[in-house]
Amino acid sequence: MLENQPLSLYIHIPWCVEKCPYCDFNSHAVKEAIPEQDYVNALIADLDADIQRFQLTNRTLHSIFIGGGTPSLFSAASIKSILQQVLSRFDHKPEIEITLEANPGTIEADKFTGFFNAGVNRLSIGVQSFSSDKLIKLGRIHDSNQAKTAAKLATASGVTSFNLDLMHGLPNQSIDNALDDLKTAISLNPNHISWYQLTIEPNTIFHSKPPKLPVDDILWEIQDQGVKLLHEAGYLQYEISAYAKPGYQCQHNLNYWQYGDYLGIGCGAHGKITNSSTQQIMRTVKVKHPKGYLDKTRDFLDQLSEVDQGERAFEFMMNQLRLHKAFSIKQFQTSTGLPISAVIAKLKEAQQKQFMDCQLIDNEEYWLVTETGQRYLNDLLELFL
Template sequence: MANTQIANSLLQTPPLSLYIHIPWCVQKCPYCDFNSHSLKEKIPEQDYVNALIADLDADIQKFKLQQRPLHSIFIGGGTPSLFSAEAIQSILSQVLARFVHDKDIEITLEANPGTVEAEKFNGFAKAGVTRLSIGVQSFSSDKLIKLGRIHDSEQAKKAAKYAVSSGIKSFNLDLMHGLPKQSVEHALDDLKTAISLKPDHISWYQLTIEPNTAFHSKPPTLPQDEILWDIQDQGMKLLSDAGYQQYEISAYAKSDNKRCQHNLNYWQFGDYLGIGCGAHGKITDINSHSIYRTVKVKHPKGYLDQTRDFVDHLNTVTADELPFEFMMNQLRLQQAFSLDDFEKTTGLTRDVIIEKLKIAEQKELLQANHQAKTWQVSPLGHRYLNDLLELFL
């Protein structure tokens, strides 16, 4: 067990990001397993803003983060675009006042086409948002109805145009494939429409049926595996031909500087605070040789209860769990990782994983550059990622 102890001499403090969760939606989508709550009355906007900042202050104090610079901010949900631009500005101004940060720090806000208009995007830009992620999912009316979305194809296209005219530096379109009864042709049509809107970034991922969702209770008819493979192969070629570079399993960017820096920090096993209902966090403390994970109170009523602690769960990641946790994130990326990366972010020696890496290389799931001491997921490894990850359990 000596090799599985976290070594203070190896462990380094990674970049720190902030995730802010806004839990309300107009209605719950049948595929969604995120912590979201359908609107039944007016959003307690100001109360929630106050709670978010109190939550943040508690985390800063608990984990002694006063001197750590902030790498990025991501406001997700739920549907954050339900909040007013004034509320978003209030949140961001108070957050940024508490951290050292670059003047051009990436600040992403998720928006749904059915809850936005041009003036609102302009307001978000003035509030400090630098990147929008627009949840289109499909441009097909019948598919949008099946997915429980509240927008139509024209609203989705208008939202992309609003993003361009708002002054926001960058925007992403979120698109799904493998939808109920979707053909290869229809999936590629969705992708072609997204590309025609000229986003800087496209998140293109396959619909999966998750537990505790309406689709899990009443599963729709999804395309067969052969169709899914064809969609994936032809779609990736379409994106590549249009100038989008794949840098993660489901993420494609026009250039390196249009990659989502916030998500990259997740996948490179960086740290992040999670504030808001049900938000998750990961914090490294090199003084105690510990890596912590936090989960906040899930329900808005409980989260807004001033007599309760915001933290619902606080766990220390054990040394035995760290190899899988590192790989679960890192192996989503196209780029190679080094054994130094593993040691710096986990505090474990490379001996812990080297034999497993060799097995993965023998199975052609990983490719190694032994001179540079780097490892990279192979095309086969991306296709059978779950099998690859199981090697590190």
């Protein structure tokens, strides 16, 4: 039986100073003054439309994530206005996690205390590298010193937690280069580190002009040694690319990976909403371009579709299997509305291939990805197609 899942909110702010050559997110380089107040008004109107569309007035809000683009281009006053209006519309815990993505450039970094006073209690800082030549190659507008300063300002700002976003497998990057980046990040003592391999995505500059990336053997060695460094420093890996000190896992992203619900407001934002009354799972996509999104003559909603029952098992696995945490049969059933018989044969096949283990806890079956399954995750996921 399909049950309503924890409800998060994603808010997309699409503007950035420059478009990075590896970025496939819906972001737009600033060419003129950002229509900040108009966009704030549109976000709240978008939210109200979703609340009415999905009858969400009685749902509790689990977390908020403000992403982009570069949300830290907005003023602290605008962020405060957004958060006050959002939180007035939902029940929520006083300590609800509210994350804002930020650029390490000094202009944005100086706003960190302002963002904290606006209600943000978690910052995610897009460092990507501490190597000057790598930052230039990645099209980043900050330098290594600004990145370090941003981390120190985050520590001093009052936020409960902050994350450093770091890439590896960069153009012409050696094992030592990659591990030096990671050691620098660890030395800044963030509560959370997102450490992931650069991938070349379609519709990016790097896709049309591919840089020379490290070979697979080097990539594997970077990953292997890097995980050991993180573990030795007290960071626990709880997702493919997420490492946190105990108690500091990103609750918003955890809800994504556990196939939770989320509203998406803002340019091109995606949402997923479960309705236990109708036994439906709906997906939304908002108008992508700022001009279209701010056009008062059209709807914010660009696409509305139902997740077919035949797609739910794969969607659940595609998210859940990223986590280094077992899921129960009950969790599968209430998240998808499907009986376990829909996937039990595939789970057992994965077990035979040593991709997954089955554990019995309090007379209930829990399924967990093994180290082999983590290494060959794509092969594991193919079993559920």
